[in-house]
Amino acid sequence: MARRIAAFDWQDTELGARSGWSGSLNANIQMLLGCPVPLVMLWGKAGTMIYNDAYSVFAGGRHPFLLGKPVEEGWPEVAAFNRHVVDTVLAGGVLSYRDKPLVLHRNGQPEDVWMDLHYSPVVDEAGVPAGVIAIVFETTERVLAEQARTEAEQALYLLNQNLEERVGLEVKARAAAEDRLRQVQKLEAVGGLTGGVAHDFNNVLQVISSNLQLLKLCVGDDARSQDRIKAANAAVARGAKLAQQLLAFARRQPLSPTVVSPARMAEAMSDLLRRAVPESIQLDVSIPDGAWNLYADVTQLESALLNLVINARDALRDAGAIRIEVANLVRTEDDPVNGGPDLPPGEYVRISVIDGGPGMTEDVKARAFEPFFSTKPEGHGTGLGLSMVFGFVKQSQGHIDLRTAVGKGTTVSLYFPRTHREDTPDDEGVVVSDMPRELTVLVVEDNADVRLSAIDMLAQLGHRVMSAKDGDAALAVLQQTEGIDLLFTDVVMPGTVRSSELARIAGGPPYNARVIFASGYTRDEIFHDGRLDEGVVLLSKPYSIEDLARTIRQVFAQRG
Known part of the structure; x- marks a missing residue:
């Protein structure tokens, strides 16, 4: 935020017109920047906007276009309200609103919001009101919740008291919905935490992995050292798999x-699949003619199906039958059974794994998709299988339904929206163009240890390497250096220049560099609607020197 304020040209506004206000203005700006709650200062008659980070979050997509703008120009949809505020407070008044309803355009669409607003004057050095300080608390969520609760209470009050059975059904349905909501909220909270943990964990693994690979080249033919490095690399691979499972649950895997x-x-x-179950377990697969196609990551889908089969195998304890069924499903408004109450109407491909095992109790069923929860003995699995399936299906805009009862087996059904596109064989004919023996590579990574390890690996591959700690520094290097062939950048970094913007600049004229992203956690920079953006090449951490070399060859490939 300090950089944004520093970049603001005070001389182009009325803020710089009255030098006698500079001391008061600077003091108020420092107070505003240091406050953790959303604050905006409207300076002068025009109400020129200066605000802190918390307010920029509230502004959504309108930030940073508001900074330094008159408030009526920045928020034209509520111009009359803001003009009343500025005029009233500059005249010495104080205004306060509770749950004030407004319609704002924060992300390109009008949205109804409610806010607690508090306005008071900011005086200049002469003690005359020169601006307005506004404290902004959005209360939309609470107001909507109160409205929903009030509507529910009114509906309940209007029910005929003699219809006890109807009341009982309504209460039961509401309790079930709230229970599902609590479960989803719990899984969402844990998912956010696990995604962040996986990011840091992958950075640590990357440093360990790259140094082990470089160390392997140094020790030569020393068999004992090579064996120890091999064992350490195997542990890194297990850690990477664990991090991938966490990202799958958190719905952040690319x-x-x-x-x-x-x-x-x-x-x-x-x-x-047949190798995954012993001969004592019968495995049946039923796929009807004309089964619809779906749109998903086939590798992750295969992994999810294999996880469900292994879970069914473990439940059967080496005796019984597992059935895999695929079916086309048209869900309508009047069909509350198929897919459960949370499945929206539409056309779906349903993939079910059915076993005749002991089933689950209600308590176990309620926790089945939680990460690290398992009914297996210690040392027999991580408890991430079902949670990984859950995360993958939700990330693919699908739905998962678990039906089980003690003594009646378990059915896990995955619902994926139907696609009308036809599947085609993998493209062939990709050839690698001639690539310079030595590339000039710009490495951008805010973690110093990860940055150094990437530099060492690229140098080991024979490339000339330059580096930067964030997007701002990288842009400066790019503008000052000719002949950068490849931008190798982390996805999530500090600074004002985001990695996606840096990649766009580097990949276009006059630089025309190839771009590889590297990350252990993609967030939303290059990742939308459950998938990587088109044309993005991502190298997931931790990566090996072979992975790095192969990916570099990939981005310099062209169709023949």
């Missing part, structure tokens, strides 16, 4: 969706 034919997928997986 997906590469394609059109999937269930019949072709089952055929390709048949040997793998």
Whole structure:
């Protein structure tokens, strides 16, 4: 925020017109920047806007276009209200509103909001009101919750008291909905936490992995040292798999969706699935002719299906039958059974894994998708299988339904929206163009240890390496240096220049550099609607020197 304020040209506004106000203005700006609650200062008759980070979050997509603008120009949809505020407070008044209803355009669309607002004057050095300080608390969520609660209470009051059975059904349905909501909120909270943990964990693994690989080159043919490095690398691989499972649950794994034919997928997986269960367990696969296609990451879908089969196998304890069923489903408003109450109407491909095992109690069912929860003995699994499936399905805009009862087995059904696109064989004919023996690579990474390890690995591959700690520094290097062939950048970094913007600049004229993103946690920079943005090449941490070399070759590939 300090950088944004520093970049503001005071001389272009009326703020710089009265030098006698400079001391008061600077003091008020420092107070405003240091406050953790949303604050905005409207300076002068025009109400020129200066605000802190918390207010920029409230402003949404309108930030940073508001900074330094008259308030009526910045928020034209509420111009009359803001003009009344500025005129009243500059005249010495104080205004306060509780749950004030407004319609704002923060992210391109009008939205109804409610806010607690407090306005008071800011005086200049002569003691004359020169601006307005506004404290902004958005109360939309609470107001909507209170409205919903009031409406529910009114509806309940209007029910006929003699219809006890109806009341009982309504209460039961509401309790079930609230229970589902609490469960989803709990999983969302844990998912956010696990995503952040996975990011930091992957950075640590990257430093360990890269140094182990470089150390392996140094020790030569020393068998004992090589064995120890191999064991350490195996531990890194297990840690990377654990982090991937956490990201899958958190719905932050990078997906590469394609059109999937269930019949072709089952055929390709048949040997793998049959090897996953002993001969004492019967495995049946039922896929009807004309099964619809779906759109998902086929690798993750296969992993999810394999996880469900393994869970069913463990539940059966080496005796019984597992059935995999694929079905086309049209869900309508009048169909409350298929898919459960949370499945919206539409056309779906349903993939079910059914076992005749002991089933689950209600307590176990309620926690089945929680990460690290398992009914297996200690040392037999991480408890991440079902949670990973849950995260992948939700990230793919799908739905998961668990039906189980003690003594009646378990059915886990995955619902994916139908796609009308046809599946096509993998593209062929990709050839690698001639690539310079030595590339000039700009490495951008805010973590110093990860940055140094990436530099060492690229140098080991024979490339000339430059580095920067954030997007701002990288942009300066890019503008001052000719001949940068490759931008190798982290996704999430500090600074005003975001990685996606840096990649856009570096990849366009006059630089025309190739771009590789590297990250252990993509967030929303290059990742939208459950999948990577088109054209993005992502190298997931931790990566090996072989992965790095292969990805560099990939971005310098062209179709023949």
